[in-house]
Amino acid sequence: xxxxxxxxxxxxxxxxxxxxxxxxxxxxxxxxxxxxxxxxxxxxxxxxxxxxxxxxxxxxxxxxxxxxxxxxxxxxxxxxxxxxxxxxxxxx
Amino acid sequence: xxxxxxxxxxxxxxxxxxxxxxxxxxxxxxxxxxxxxxxxxxxxxxxxxxxxxxxxxxxxxxxxxxxxxxxxxxxxxxxxxxxxxxxxxxxxxxxxxxxxxxxxxxxxxxxxxxxxxxxxx
Amino acid sequence: xxxxxxxxxxxxxxxxxxxxxxxxxxxxxxxxxxxxxxxxxxxxxxxxxxxxxxxxxxxxxxxxxxxxxxxxxxxxxxxxxxxxxxxxxxxxxxxxxxxxxxxxxxxxxxxxxxxxxxxxxxxxxxxxxxxxxxxxxxxxxxxxxxxxxxxxxxxxxxxxxxxxxxxxxxxxxxxxxxxxxxxxxxxxxxxxxxxxxxxxxxxxxxxxxxxxxxxxxxxxxxxxxxxxxxxxxxxxxxxxxxxxxxxxxxxxxxxxxxxxxxxxxxxxxxxxxxxxxxxxxxxxxxxxxxxxxxxxxxxxxxxxxxxxxxxxxxxxxxxxxxxxxxxxxxxxxxxxxxxxxxxxxxxxxxxxxxxxxxxxxxxxxxxxxxxxxxxxxxxxxxxxxxxxxxxxxxxxxxxxxxxxxxxxxxxxxxxxxxxxxxxxxxxxxxxxxxxxxxxxxxxxxxxxxxxxxxxxxxxxxxxxxxxxxxxxxxxxxxxxxxxxxxxxxxxxxxxxxxxxxxxxxxxxxxxxxxxxxxxxxxxxxxxxxxxxxxxxxxxxxxxxxxxxxxxxxxxxxxxxxxxxxxxxxxxxxxxxxxxxxxxxxxxxxxxxxxxxxxxxxxxxxxxxxxxxxxxxxxxxxxxxxxxxxxxxxxxxxxxxxxxxxxxxxxxxxxxxxxxxxxxxxxxxxxxxxxxxxxxxxxxxxxxxxxxxxxxxxxxxxxxxxxxxxxxxxxxxxxxxx
Numbered sequence: 001x002x003x004x005x006x007x008x009x010x011x012x013x014x015x016x017x018x019x020x021x022x023x024x025x026x027x028x029x030x031x032x033x034x035x036x037x038x039x040x041x042x043x044x045x046x047x048x049x050x051x052x053x054x055x056x057x058x059x060x061x062x063x064x065x066x067x068x069x070x071x072x073x074x075x076x077x078x079x080x081x082x083x084x085x086x087x088x089x090x091x092x
Numbered sequence: 093x094x095x096x097x098x099x100x101x102x103x104x105x106x107x108x109x110x111x112x113x114x115x116x117x118x119x120x121x122x123x124x125x126x127x128x129x130x131x132x133x134x135x136x137x138x139x140x141x142x143x144x145x146x147x148x149x150x151x152x153x154x155x156x157x158x159x160x161x162x163x164x165x166x167x168x169x170x171x172x173x174x175x176x177x178x179x180x181x182x183x184x185x186x187x188x189x190x191x192x193x194x195x196x197x198x199x200x201x202x203x204x205x206x207x208x209x210x211x212x213x
Numbered sequence: 214x215x216x217x218x219x220x221x222x223x224x225x226x227x228x229x230x231x232x233x234x235x236x237x238x239x240x241x242x243x244x245x246x247x248x249x250x251x252x253x254x255x256x257x258x259x260x261x262x263x264x265x266x267x268x269x270x271x272x273x274x275x276x277x278x279x280x281x282x283x284x285x286x287x288x289x290x291x292x293x294x295x296x297x298x299x300x301x302x303x304x305x306x307x308x309x310x311x312x313x314x315x316x317x318x319x320x321x322x323x324x325x326x327x328x329x330x331x332x333x334x335x336x337x338x339x340x341x342x343x344x345x346x347x348x349x350x351x352x353x354x355x356x357x358x359x360x361x362x363x364x365x366x367x368x369x370x371x372x373x374x375x376x377x378x379x380x381x382x383x384x385x386x387x388x389x390x391x392x393x394x395x396x397x398x399x400x401x402x403x404x405x406x407x408x409x410x411x412x413x414x415x416x417x418x419x420x421x422x423x424x425x426x427x428x429x430x431x432x433x434x435x436x437x438x439x440x441x442x443x444x445x446x447x448x449x450x451x452x453x454x455x456x457x458x459x460x461x462x463x464x465x466x467x468x469x470x471x472x473x474x475x476x477x478x479x480x481x482x483x484x485x486x487x488x489x490x491x492x493x494x495x496x497x498x499x500x501x502x503x504x505x506x507x508x509x510x511x512x513x514x515x516x517x518x519x520x521x522x523x524x525x526x527x528x529x530x531x532x533x534x535x536x537x538x539x540x541x542x543x544x545x546x547x548x549x550x551x552x553x554x555x556x557x558x559x560x561x562x563x564x565x566x567x568x569x570x571x572x573x574x575x576x577x578x579x580x581x582x583x584x585x586x587x588x589x590x591x592x593x594x595x596x597x598x599x600x601x602x603x604x605x606x607x608x609x610x611x612x613x614x615x616x617x618x619x620x621x622x623x624x625x626x627x628x629x630x631x632x633x634x635x636x637x638x639x640x641x642x643x644x645x646x647x648x649x650x651x652x653x654x655x656x657x658x659x660x661x662x663x664x665x666x667x668x669x670x671x672x673x674x675x676x677x678x679x680x681x682x683x684x685x686x687x688x689x690x691x692x693x694x695x696x697x698x699x700x701x702x703x704x705x706x707x708x709x710x711x712x713x714x715x716x717x718x719x720x721x722x723x724x725x726x727x728x729x730x731x732x733x734x735x736x737x738x739x740x741x742x743x744x745x746x747x748x749x750x751x752x753x754x755x756x757x758x759x760x761x762x763x764x765x766x767x768x769x770x771x772x773x774x775x776x777x778x779x780x781x782x783x784x785x786x787x788x789x790x791x792x793x794x795x796x797x798x799x800x801x802x803x804x805x806x807x808x809x810x811x812x813x814x815x816x817x818x819x820x821x822x823x824x825x826x827x828x829x830x831x832x833x834x835x836x837x838x839x840x841x842x843x844x845x846x847x848x849x850x851x852x853x854x855x856x857x858x859x860x861x862x863x864x865x866x867x868x869x870x871x872x873x874x875x876x877x878x879x880x881x882x883x884x885x886x887x888x889x890x891x892x893x894x895x896x897x898x899x900x901x902x903x904x905x906x907x908x909x910x911x912x913x914x915x916x917x918x919x920x921x922x923x924x925x926x927x928x929x930x931x932x933x934x
Binding site: 161 | 220221223224227228230231254257258260261264265268269271272274400401402403404406407411461464636683684878879880882
């Protein structure tokens with residue numbers, strides 16, 4: 001069973017703790033994260049997402065960020081997080 | 093998307109100057125006359141960036157910033173402190189209270205708008 | 214800049230008004246301290262008064278005033294911190310200093326002779342001696358001047374001249390920045406994403422992220438900071454510019470900045486690089502020159518705003534320090550303001566005609582015209598300065614009114630007032646008296662119940678009417694509330710139907726019903742009493758509020774009472790507007806006139822007599838005005854369903870739908886002076902400049918609607934009839 005998580009539009013400091021808790025609740029199963037609604041990504045949520053990818057990898061499970069919006073992908077790359085996988089939304 | 097700046101200052105002159113500079117730069121401006129009014133206005137209307145004076149009646153700039161940082165809904169709002177103080181201790185207090193940045197009075201409108209742009213998400 | 218000069222001058226006028234109040238507060242506070250009746254807040258208020266004078270003076274480059282205020286303020290800061298005693302000799306010195314400060318203000322304003330320099334200097338020395346206990350006074354240079362780079366995160370001038378004189382620590386061809394934020398940086402609402410954005414404004418940045426310190430998700434503390442960035446900036450800038458991008462956060466992160474010896478950029482343009490750098494620095498030096506020059510005590514600074522020399526001669530110097538006031542009939546002030554408005558228009562037209570006739574170059578006429586323009590502006594400024602006072606003068610009249618109305622109606626009323634000190638434009642204050650009077654009468658007469666009815670309803674026999682003024686979001690808000698029976702919606706609805714204001718089966722919310730009382734022609738006639746009747750309905754109240762750029766609304770809870778809320782602008786120089794486009798023009802419609810906007814569907818629009826378009830809005834046919842057509846921006850009418858209809862309401866309560874191509878959004882605009890309006894374009898109230906530099910006309914909604922009506926000479930049709 002693959003679990004799914006939809007990210008909110010604004011991933012700022014306010015969202016860091018809820019995002020971490022939401023992800024931890026899905027631990028132990030493969031997860032697909034829908035990033036299509038994201039308009040803003042801050043560094044604290046970036047940390048959570050990268051840590052989740054590393055944690056899931058250590059667990060031997062997949063955690064995919066899918067459908068990343070343009071703004072999400074642009075900020076992800078601007079952070080220099082290009083080593084970490086991010087699947088962008090197919091252009092419509 | 094028009095961004096909203098809340099200015100908190102007890103001086104009408106300063107409020108007018110900030111209003112003029114910010115509105116000319118395309119921001120929407122809402123105003124408050126002291127720290128108490130500032131917290132009420134922020135909680136009622138929200139803002140993308142806040143600019144506050146330090147010396148104000150009822151609640152000063154330090155107390156206002158602490159209030160913003162303690163507000164679960166608005167604690168992530170950037171707050172710029174507007175001050176003529178050439179006093180390192182005051183600047184440190186503003187930092188400790190949680191100020192995001194500073195604007196030194198008398199301000200140059202270009203620098204003011206620059207500072208707002210720098211902290212506005 | 215010429216356009217900006219106008220509002221800037223207006224602010225200066227405000228500043229001097231504020232100075233008068235601050236000087237008054239200062240004196241009152243010092244006298245209280247002298248009399249021994251002061252508390253901690255008194256000394257704080259005294260400090261703030263001097264501090265505010267200094268702050269405003271700095272903004273206008275009034276150096277003498279700033280310098281004196283600074284020395285004064287420094288001593289006050291010592292006193293309020295308790296580091297110096299507030300003994301009688303000190304208080305005496307402070308009182309003398311407040312007199313000299315007032316002299317400095319008058320001199321800066323051009324209303325009095327220059328300050329007695331010897332007296333001022335002696336007091337400066339005295340204040341400094343008290344501050345430093347006899348020690349050498351600190352350099353005053355830092356008053357106007359530029360704070361130390363490391364002392365202030367935000368530097369007014371971001372480089373120092375040494376880089377120009379000796380290009381030694383010159384810009385490298387690139388920089389490597391390592392940046393590790395601490396948790397407290399994020400807690401202060403700073404964000405790495407924004408810092409990276411800022412840095413990349415200087416040039417291309419190669420970003421490398423080190424996430425090796427990140428723990429397992431289960432151990433991760435959400436608001437702790439674990440990441441480190443290495444940023445290679447390929448730009449020919451100096452180190453200070455690089456650090457400037459991080460100055461807000463330098464105490465809340467680990468930051469290193471090292472020169473890159475062989476950055477890619479360097480190989481691209483090796484020779485031209487240093488030249489570019491100097492050129493860029495020089496450009497900035499020029500741009501920022503006024504700030505730099507204000508550091509040493511030079512008298513001719515910056516482009517000092519035209520000094521009020523003619524006024525100085527014409528205005529008799531104030532005889533005494535005490536403010537002398539006279540009461541003037543508002544009509545007279547209004548007449549003066551109107552005449553001055555005409556004068557400004559005439560002056561601008563005259564100037565235009567002289568230019569067109571080619572006379573300006575060949576004679577002394579242009580000099581005379583410039584003087585005339587200056588004088589005209591001064592007159593305008595002086596007239597507009599009759600402004601700003603607390604609402605207290607209006608509030609003070611209310612207790613008596615409440616007693617009288619209470620007696621006439623046999624009701625027991627308690628009046629609570631709040632925020633009497635709230636200030637607003639004098640014109641606004643004066644014009645508030647009537648609507649407030651009317652609403653308080655109304656609240657007692659219609660809102661409150663008779664004592665026996667109140668007791669029967671489980672309330673206190675004495676009713677409460679609350680009158681409050683407060684500032685909220687750049688507006689003044691006046692609330693008039695009562696704890697009476699609330700609006701009788703059944704009855705209001707019945708009256709509205711009987712007067713043909715709404716159709717019998719109209720579906721309205723409670724809120725909409727409550728607001729029916731503001732409709733023209735609605736007046737609770739069968740209850741017209743001596744008290745609140747007088748043939749004045751709430752529509753008149755609303756009209757007078759709208760004329761001031763304000764809004765009025767009502768909230769009512771049956772059995773609990775009603776609250777009327779008035780919201781008015783504090784300054785008349787700024788307008789809340791909706792930016793729209795018609796043909797290829799950008800226009801601004803005042804928000805106060807707008808009811809709502811909608812996209813017309815083809816079936817909604819009808820043509821009366823084959824040409825006058827009307828649109829069905831809230832079950833009423835409303836004239837549809839193609840603004841692009843009536844303003845002459847286009848020749849062929851816009852198909853209504855291709856545009857947006859903005860429903861507006863004029864001051865007389867008439868509704869119309871203005872058809873535009875599109876709505877661009879809401880924003881505040883600075884209203885430009887009458888001069889821009891001298892051609893008197895029909896339907897245009899004023900002009901403004903938008904953030905992107907485009908000029909936009911501000912629509913005169915009343916004129917547009919009135920013109921359209923005149924053209925069609927056809928009254929609006931009601932479905933009901």
